[in-house]
Amino acid sequence: MIEFEHVSKVYASTVSAEGVQALDDVTFMIQKAEFVFVVGPSGAGKSTLLRLLVREEVPTEGEIRVGGKNLLRLRRRSITRLRRLIGVIFQDGRLLPDRTVFDNVALVLRVRGAARDDVRWRTQQALRAVGLLPKEGAYPRALSGGERQRVAIARALVREPVLLLADEPTGDLDDESAGEIMELFKVVNTRGTTVVVATHEQGLAARMRQRTIQLMAGRVVKDSGGAV
Amino acid sequence: MSRVSFLLGETGLTIRQSGWISVVAILLTALSFTTVGLFLWLARTLGNAEAHWRGEMRIVAYLDDEANAQSLLQTVRGWPEVREARLVTKAEALERLRGYLADRRELLGSLPSNPLPASLELGLAADAATPEETQALAGRVGRLRGVDEVQYTAEWVERLDRWRRVLSAVGLGIGGFLALAAVLTVTTSATLATHARRREMEVMRLVGAGEGLIRGPFLLQGMIQGIVGALVALGCLAAAEIVLAPRLAPLLALTLGLEPVTFLSPLDGAVLLAGGAVLGGLGSLLAVGRGMRP
Numbered sequence: 001m002i003e004f005e006h007v008s009k010v011y012a013s014t015v016s017a018e019g020v021q022a023l024d025d026v027t028f029m030i031q032k033a034e035f036v037f038v039v040g041p042s043g044a045g046k047s048t049l050l051r052l053l054v055r056e057e058v059p060t061e062g063e064i065r066v067g068g069k070n071l072l073r074l075r076r077r078s079i080t081r082l083r084r085l086i087g088v089i090f091q092d093g094r095l096l097p098d099r100t101v102f103d104n105v106a107l108v109l110r111v112r113g114a115a116r117d118d119v120r121w122r123t124q125q126a127l128r129a130v131g132l133l134p135k136e137g138a139y140p141r142a143l144s145g146g147e148r149q150r151v152a153i154a155r156a157l158v159r160e161p162v163l164l165l166a167d168e169p170t171g172d173l174d175d176e177s178a179g180e181i182m183e184l185f186k187v188v189n190t191r192g193t194t195v196v197v198a199t200h201e202q203g204l205a206a207r208m209r210q211r212t213i214q215l216m217a218g219r220v221v222k223d224s225g226g227a228v
Numbered sequence: 229m230s231r232v233s234f235l236l237g238e239t240g241l242t243i244r245q246s247g248w249i250s251v252v253a254i255l256l257t258a259l260s261f262t263t264v265g266l267f268l269w270l271a272r273t274l275g276n277a278e279a280h281w282r283g284e285m286r287i288v289a290y291l292d293d294e295a296n297a298q299s300l301l302q303t304v305r306g307w308p309e310v311r312e313a314r315l316v317t318k319a320e321a322l323e324r325l326r327g328y329l330a331d332r333r334e335l336l337g338s339l340p341s342n343p344l345p346a347s348l349e350l351g352l353a354a355d356a357a358t359p360e361e362t363q364a365l366a367g368r369v370g371r372l373r374g375v376d377e378v379q380y381t382a383e384w385v386e387r388l389d390r391w392r393r394v395l396s397a398v399g400l401g402i403g404g405f406l407a408l409a410a411v412l413t414v415t416t417s418a419t420l421a422t423h424a425r426r427r428e429m430e431v432m433r434l435v436g437a438g439e440g441l442i443r444g445p446f447l448l449q450g451m452i453q454g455i456v457g458a459l460v461a462l463g464c465l466a467a468a469e470i471v472l473a474p475r476l477a478p479l480l481a482l483t484l485g486l487e488p489v490t491f492l493s494p495l496d497g498a499v500l501l502a503g504g505a506v507l508g509g510l511g512s513l514l515a516v517g518r519g520m521r522p
Contacts, residue, residue, distance in 0.1 A: 054434055076439065084436030094431050111437035113231035155435070 001163070001194050002030040002053065007062030009048050009218075022048040024218040026062070030196065035189045036225070037205035038198045040215035046198035047091060049215070050165045053196070054088055055079045066163070084112060087156030087193075089166040093148045095140040095155075101127065102136040105155045112159070126158035127151075129184060146173045153181060157188060164188060166197045170204065182208055231441070238445040243452065245424050246417045250453055253413040257457025257507060260406030261500055262464045265492070267399020269465075273480065274392040278385055282357045287350040287366050287380040295374025297346050303372065304348060309356035309365050316347045345376060359386050407507060410457065414450045414511025421446060422515060443516045447509055454508020458500045465492050 007026045010019040023045045030036050038046050051057040052064055055071050064071045066082060074082065095104050106123040114122070127133040130150040140148055149169060156164060164185065170178035182204070189195045199205065205212045211225030243250055289304075291297055297315050304313045316324075321344035326336060348369075356365065359382040370378040422429070429442050469492065492500075 056434065080433075080436055080438050082436075083434060086436075088434055094427070094434075096428050096431060107432070108435045110231075110234045111432055111435060111441055113234070 001032040001034070001067065002028075002196070003063075003065040004028050004049075005063045005065075007052065007059045007064055009045070009052065009057065010060045021218050023052075023059070026215075026218070026220050028213055028220060028223055030194060033189065033192050033194055034225075035186070035195045035208070035210040036197070037208065037210055037212045038196060038215060039200065039202050039205050039212055041200055043217075044200075044215040045218040046200075046215055047167050048218075050088070050167050050196070050198055053163075053165055054083060054086055084159070085162040087159060087161030087164045089149075089152045089156045089164075089169045091167040091171065093140075093152040095148055095151055097140050099139070100136065101132060101138050101140070101143070101151050104140070104151055105158050108155055108159050122158055123154075126154040129157065130154045130181075146177055149173060150177075150181070153184070157184075160191075161193060164193050164195045166195070168199055169197060170199065170201070178204065235441060235444050235448070238441075239448040239452070242421045242425065242445045242449045246421045246449065249413065249417040249420060250449075253410060253417045253453045253508075253511070254457045254460065256406060256410040256413050257454055257504055258460035258464065260403050260410050260507075261458050261461030261504065263406055264399055264403030265461060265465045265496070265500065266468070267395055267403065269492075271392045271396040271399060274388050274395065277480075278388040278392060281385045281388070285352050285357045285362065285380075285382060285385060287352070287362065287369060287378060289348040289350070289369045289372070289375045290345045290377045290379075291347060291374050292345065292376040295346070295376075297348075297374075300348060300372060300374055304350060304369065307365075307368075309353050309361060310350050311353045312351040314349045314351075316349055318342050318344055318346045321345070321347065348375075358382070410454075411507055411511040411514070414453055414508050415514045417453065418446045418450055418512040418515035421449065446516045447512045450508035450510075450512025450515075451505045452508065454504035454506070454511070455501055456504075457508070458504025461504075462492070462497055462500055 004026050007023055008021070009023040010021050013020045026045075026049070038049060040046055048057065052059055052071070053066065055074065058072060067085075069078070069082070071079075071082075096107070099107070102123055105126055106119050109119045109122060124133055124136070127136055130153050132147060132150055132154065135143065135147065140151065143151065149171070150173075153166070153169060156166070166185070169185075170181055173181060185195050185197065186208075197205075202212075202214075212222070213220055213225075214222035289300075291300065297317070301313055301315045304310050319342070322336070322342050325344065329335060350365070350369070352362065352365070356362070362380050362382040366378045366380045369375055432442050
């Protein structure tokens with residue numbers, strides 16, 4: 001499903017001529033329908049790894065394949081098609097402030113031209129799954145941090161993605177809510193969706209008893225599901 | 229269909245977010261098109277007058293009393309530059325003068341004899357109705373035996389033509405300048421809108437929206453601004469027609485011999501609307517092409 005082959009990513013920097021090394025020679029493979037945690041402290045390269053997977057960034061070196069396709073060789077139209085298969089939960093939620101909870105989630109379906117009834121039904125299903133259906137008419141500014149994160153999760157799940165990428169999805173949630181979200185991810189995973197969760201909470205990954213790829217300063221230092 | 233309604237919804241949002249700059253873009257487009265419309269109307273009016281008078285252009289050859297008028301008439305009728313030729317006898321000339329003098333005809337009673345010469349009035353073929361051709365033909369007529377004097381008027385028709393060209397150029401120049409300002413304002417409006425919605429576009433790209441769906445609203449915004457501007461211009465020109473046409477009609481009839489005063493034909497309206505759409509679309513395209521690299 002996902003292959004990282006000697007991937008490095010260096011961001012340009014005004015401070016250093018060499019730039020900032022976010023990922024350094026990262027190699028791993030994730031099978032279809034796997035549930036994988038990418039763990040590591042802040043700055044370890046977790047978010048960069050996810051951004052590379054949605055082709056928001058391109059690697060400085062190495063190759064990334066998703067579903068057998070080399071992301072570097074994809075044309076713009078193919079990138080759009082790829083993104084339609086991926087549900088992404090961003091660390092900052094990236095909700096649109098001037099749209100209601102319902103519209104934020106429905107956006108994903110509307111850009112694909114889904115029928116109005118279908119949009120309504122699937123959006124409400126997704127909001128029900130994260131417990132936010134009663135707040136479908138609210139704007140993001142009226143929600144708590146945890147609620148906003150759950151809207152982002154609903155938006156990622158509404159299209160039943162083949163691959164779900166979550167960047168610190170439980171960062172603003174209490175333990176109980178975090179547990180609920182993880183259970184939701186497990187349900188999604190059992191339906192065949194590959195799930196990749198980036199988190200700094202090693203305890204959370206340990207509790208879930210799933211494969212864990214540990215990053216440190218941009219390098220893979222441990223992979224519980226494969227050789228490093 | 230749902231994608232179209234989504235696109236239209238996004239366009240509405242973009243226009244609302246653009247606020248006052250959208251209004252400025254619409255007003256500049258309207259000003260530009262109203263200016264071009266007025267100058268083109270003036271130019272077209274002069275063009276109509278020119279065509280009218282070019283059709284009426286004549287050479288008058290006054291004959292001396294010994295001239296063989298019928299023979300001269302046959303001669304000039306054989307020339308290809310001459311569309312029609314008519315002999316005006318001395319008696320007809322006097323009758324015409326009587327008609328012109330109307331209530332002062334008694335002045336003619338004191339004349340011992342008819343002093344007016346017979347003349348040939350030549351109407352010119354369409355391709356000969358230019359100053360050069362008229363002058364050449366007049367010279368040729370003047371060299372005929374029995375022709376005493378030749379009169380022709382072509383210069384002022386050419387002067388009309390020159391004015392028409394100047395007005396067209398000035399109108400297109402000012403209109404073009406204003407149109408450029410309108411395009412740049414639409415571009416600014418679309419650029420501001422793309423900045424205001426940058427985050428939204430990022431999210432849309434990441435959830436798999438195609439570039440057409442992301443850029444489309446900005447293009448439509450520009451086109452709608454252009455069309456609304458053109459509609460405002462049409463309204464201004466229609467108002468000008470209602471207010472000015474009744475006042476201008478007698479003046480134009482007297483000076484240029486033109487009867488109807490029409491500002492805009494339905495075709496003009498359609499061209500104006502299409503022009504608005506193109507102008508607005510172009511402005512947005514500049515912004516969208518420049519500032520929206522994924």
